[in-house]
Amino acid sequence: MIKKINFIVSGFFLLWLIIAAIPPNQNNGIKASIQRGEKVYNKVCLPCHMADGGGVPNMNPPLIQTSYVLGNKTTLISIVLHGMTDRVAIDGDYYSNNMAPHNDLTDQQIADVLTFIRNSFGNKASAVIPSEVKAIRQKN
Amino acid sequence: MKNFILMLSIVVLSSAMVQAHTTSFKDSTKTKNNPIIPDQDNAGLILPKGFGALKVTDAYGKPRHIAVTPEGYIYVKLARLYNGNGIYLLKDNNGDGRVDEGMGFGDYIGTGLALKNGYLYASSDENVYRYKLNNQHEVITPNKPEEIVYGLLNRREHESKSITLDNDGNLYVNIGAYSNSCQVQDRVPESPGMKPCPILDSAGGIWQFKVDQLHQTYGNGVHYASGLRNVVGLDWNTQTNTLFVMQHGRDQLHDNWPNLYTVQQSAELPAECMYEIHKGDNAGWPYIYYDQFQHKKILAPEYGGDGKKTAGEDAINPVIAFPGHLAPDGLLFYTGNMFPEKYKHGAFIAFHGSWNRAPLPQEGYYVVFVPFKNGKPSGEWEVFANGFAGKAPITSARNAHRPCGLAQGPDGSIYVTGDNKGAIYRIIYTGK
Numbered sequence: 001m002i003k004k005i006n007f008i009v010s011g012f013f014l015l016w017l018i019i020a021a022i023p024p025n026q027n028n029g030i031k032a033s034i035q036r037g038e039k040v041y042n043k044v045c046l047p048c049h050m051a052d053g054g055g056v057p058n059m060n061p062p063l064i065q066t067s068y069v070l071g072n073k074t075t076l077i078s079i080v081l082h083g084m085t086d087r088v089a090i091d092g093d094y095y096s097n098n099m100a101p102h103n104d105l106t107d108q109q110i111a112d113v114l115t116f117i118r119n120s121f122g123n124k125a126s127a128v129i130p131s132e133v134k135a136i137r138q139k140n
Numbered sequence: 141m142k143n144f145i146l147m148l149s150i151v152v153l154s155s156a157m158v159q160a161h162t163t164s165f166k167d168s169t170k171t172k173n174n175p176i177i178p179d180q181d182n183a184g185l186i187l188p189k190g191f192g193a194l195k196v197t198d199a200y201g202k203p204r205h206i207a208v209t210p211e212g213y214i215y216v217k218l219a220r221l222y223n224g225n226g227i228y229l230l231k232d233n234n235g236d237g238r239v240d241e242g243m244g245f246g247d248y249i250g251t252g253l254a255l256k257n258g259y260l261y262a263s264s265d266e267n268v269y270r271y272k273l274n275n276q277h278e279v280i281t282p283n284k285p286e287e288i289v290y291g292l293l294n295r296r297e298h299e300s301k302s303i304t305l306d307n308d309g310n311l312y313v314n315i316g317a318y319s320n321s322c323q324v325q326d327r328v329p330e331s332p333g334m335k336p337c338p339i340l341d342s343a344g345g346i347w348q349f350k351v352d353q354l355h356q357t358y359g360n361g362v363h364y365a366s367g368l369r370n371v372v373g374l375d376w377n378t379q380t381n382t383l384f385v386m387q388h389g390r391d392q393l394h395d396n397w398p399n400l401y402t403v404q405q406s407a408e409l410p411a412e413c414m415y416e417i418h419k420g421d422n423a424g425w426p427y428i429y430y431d432q433f434q435h436k437k438i439l440a441p442e443y444g445g446d447g448k449k450t451a452g453e454d455a456i457n458p459v460i461a462f463p464g465h466l467a468p469d470g471l472l473f474y475t476g477n478m479f480p481e482k483y484k485h486g487a488f489i490a491f492h493g494s495w496n497r498a499p500l501p502q503e504g505y506y507v508v509f510v511p512f513k514n515g516k517p518s519g520e521w522e523v524f525a526n527g528f529a530g531k532a533p534i535t536s537a538r539n540a541h542r543p544c545g546l547a548q549g550p551d552g553s554i555y556v557t558g559d560n561k562g563a564i565y566r567i568i569y570t571g572k
Contacts, residue, residue, distance in 0.1 A: 046498055047395055054538030056495040057560045058219065062538060085326075087296050096296045098320075100328040 030115065030127050037116025040109050044102060045117075053121030059097045061090045064121045073114075073128055077136045080110050107133040176237035176553075176568055183565050184541075186527040190480070190571050193525070196555070196564040197239035200228050203557040203564055204251040205302065205470070205545035207260070209277035212550055214239070217253040217262055219559050226250060227262055229278065230564075237566060245282030251372065252303035252313070253545070256351070261311065263301040265294045268313060270351070288350075289313060291357040293343045297326075298370035304383070306376045311351045312383055313361075316370035317344035321390050321442045322426035329396050333442030337426050340366055344425055346374075346385065346417065367422040367455060368415070372492075373471035373546075379485055380515035383417040384459070386468035386489060390429055390440070391496050397441040405447070407497040410438070411461035412468055414487070416515075424455030432461035460517055465494035466504035469544040469559075473512070476552025479569045486511045489521075490543035490556060493529060501533035505540050507556055525567060528558060 041049075048060040055062040063069050068076055068090065083101040087094060102110070107130040118125035178192025185193045196214070201222030207215045214230040222228070225244025233240040252263030260271040260279055269285035288311065292301055298316025305311050319326050322337035337344070342358060345366035349356045364383075373386040394406030401409070410429035415421070424430075428437045428451050437452040439445030462468070470490030474483050486509055493505035509524040510517050529540035541558035548554055553568040 044395075047392065047496060050495060050535070050537060051498065052536040052538065054536050056537045057542070060495065083328075094296070096299060098297060098326045100325065104329065 030119075033112045033115045033127060034119055036109075037112035037114070038120075040105065040113040041116050041120075044105070045113065048097065048099070053117065055095070056097075058093075059095055060099075061093070061095045062121075063117050063123070065123060066091055069117055069123055070125050073126075073132060074136060076114055077110065077128065077133050080105070080114065081133075081137055103137070107131075107137065175570070176566070178568065178570065183563075184527050184530075185525050185565065185567070187525055187567065190569055191567055192570045192572075193565050193567045194237055196232075196237065196566050197230060197242075198561070198563040199239070200230065200242055200562065200564075202559045202562050203228075203545060204300070204559050205253040206547040206555055206557050206564065207253050207255040208547045208549045208555060209255060209273075210550045211277055213277060214547075214555065214564065215253055215255065215260055215262075216545070216557060216564065217250050219251070220249055221247070226264075227253070239564075243282075245279065246285070251300035254303050254305055256305045259351075261288070261303055261305065261351075263303050263313070265299040265301060266290065266292050268301065268303060268311065268349070286354055288354060289356050289361070292347075293318070295343075298343075298388070300372055302372050302374055304374050304376050305351060306381070306383070307378065309351050311349045312364065312374065312376070313347050313349065314368070314371040314374060314385070315343045315345060315347060316372075316388075317425065319426070320392060321396075321440055323396075323442055327392060327396065329398070331396070331442075333426055333440060335443065339426075344368060344370075346371065346383070348419075362419070364419055365417045365421045365423065367424045367427075369425040372467075372469040372544075373489060375471045375473050375487075377416075377473050377515060378475065379473070379512075380416065382515075384471060384473070384487070385415050385417055386471050387413045387415060387423060387425075388467055389413065389464060390426070391465070393441065400441050400445075400447050403499055407500045408433075408464050410464055411458065412464060412466050412491075413458035413462070414460040414468075414471075414489075414510075415456060416459050417456075421456050422454060424452040428452035428455060430458055430461055432463070435461075460510060460521060462489075462491075462508075462521065463503060465496040467492035467494060469542075470507075470546035470556070472546035472548060472554065474548065474554070476548050476554075478552025482511055483509065485513070485515075487517075488524065488546055488554060490546050492542045492544055492559075493534070493537060493540060495537050502529075502535060502537065505529035505534060505542060507543055507546070525556065525565075 053063040084099040110133045111128045111130045114128040179194045182193040183195040202219040203216040226248045227246035229243045230239040231241045248264040250264040254261045268289040271279040295318030297318040302314045323331040325331040346364045348362040348364040370388040371385040389410040393401040411432035431438045439449040439451035469492040472488045489508045491504035505528045507525040510521040511519040542560040544559040545557035556565045
């Protein structure tokens with residue numbers, strides 16, 4: 001009996017710990033960020049990366065499950081801030097267009113659009129927050 | 141007597157067998173001359189009444205430009221190596237129109253391909269090669285091409301080098317501009333245009349070379365036409381004895397100049413233009429673009445334009461102005477006898493399809509026909525073959541077949557390549 005109560009109490013305690021660990025509204029925060037990010041995407045990125053995130057073969061790369069979109073946030077943020085004209089293989093394929101720098105977007109807009117692409121087109125990855133963008137913008 | 145009957149029946153039987161054998165042999169030769177049967181669903185294409193289509197193959201990677209020999213053998217140039225090869229010779233061995241056998245060679249990727257006077261010509265994104273053919277139009281030494289032209293600019297934007305030949309021993313090569321509108325910073329909002337545009341010295345035009353001289357480069361060639369942003373589809377018109385080209389017009393009027401152009405205007409402007417080219421012509425890129433609604437050459441915003449100011453008095457006018465961003469990748473003047481009279485000497489254009497028309501649905505992904513009389517368009521353009529991208533509205537380029545190369549077969553049927561998902565179609569006239 002005592003064991004059972006102990007179990008229940010520690011269960012509640014664990015739950016409380018978990019809830020306390022999440023900053024308030026984090027889930028809502030991500031949702032809102034994705035929604036704002038979609039607007040930025042449609043206006044700024046969609047002309048090249050297309051409505052389905054599938055890009056244009058040989059020209060503009062897809063944003064579907066690519067190592068850049070799902071990978072290192074620093075690289076991803078720099079691509080949006082500084083553009084990309086490296087002509088490196090992106091998951092085995094080359095693309096022949098130039099992506100211009102988008103440093104006219106705010107830290108918030110860049111965080112939002114990256115959070116959006118990391119959680120759309122079949123992607124699932126952690127959110128990008130404005131302070132991360134800010135840190136990389138200041139470095140250069 | 142019994143023996144005699146046996147003998148007789150053996151003779152009769154065996155002669156019947158010989159008969160049967162010859163008939164079946166005759167039959168198989170006959171199938172060779174039999175009309176090709178279209179696929180039940182016309183390979184997914186939507187065609188005018190009386191036409192049918194078959195998928196010749198979808199097994200050889202990403203075919204760009206294509207040519208067909210008098211024997212009906214197909215040569216294709218590939219955008220990516222397939223089993224290490226950049227060119228394939230494809231043969232149909234049983235006469236059903238479908239490819240049974242492929243021979244690969246050429247360890248370089250590219251777009252351009254042409255057959256002329258016993259040679260196959262093919263381009264990488266920097267060079268043009270030629271291969272001598274035997275009397276069956278097969279390459280004799282696939283691993284030892286002659287290098288006709290080398291060292292053409294490849295900055296990996298508009299890098300494909302399309303080719304065509306005239307009847308006087310000249311080769312025409314497109315060298316695309318590695319830029320959208322010659323801005324100081326390519327595709328950066330409000331970045332001004334460079335003046336004069338330095339790209340035009342070595343790209344953004346057509347160069348002419350000799351077909352039979354080895355190792356030519358810029359210094360040996362004639363700068364035949366300039367002010368062409370990027371040409372992929374081009375063909376020599378044997379009626380006018382002139383070069384015709386299809387230009388890919390500029391992108392991103394709104395993205396780069398949001399105060400001057402709405403998204404709607406940017407989706408539709410500028411026109412994709414067909415030009416007839418004479419030596420020395422200038423089509424005006426990057427300083428102007430052609431507005432198909434105002435029917436005018438408009439000063440580009442990078443050079444002080446506002447969407448209304450006209451310019452480019454010295455630039456040629458297009459022969460036809462198509463809607464914006466459709467991306468013409470193949471041009472073919474039809475000289476065959478299979479199709480009805482209206483098609484004779486007219487132009488077929490393969491539109492690769494747009495990516496740049498949002499918020500409108502994407503357009504193109506079809507083959508267009510324009511009737512011609514005496515070397516001039518004699519009627520409106522119409523969609524000839526559609527359905528490459530499936531059902532409208534089209535929002536994805538990734539999942540579409542994208543028409544690229546065009547060729548005419550010896551019987552007058554036409555071949556269309558799709559370089560994205562990889563397919564070669566053949567369109568025939570059946571009258572049914």
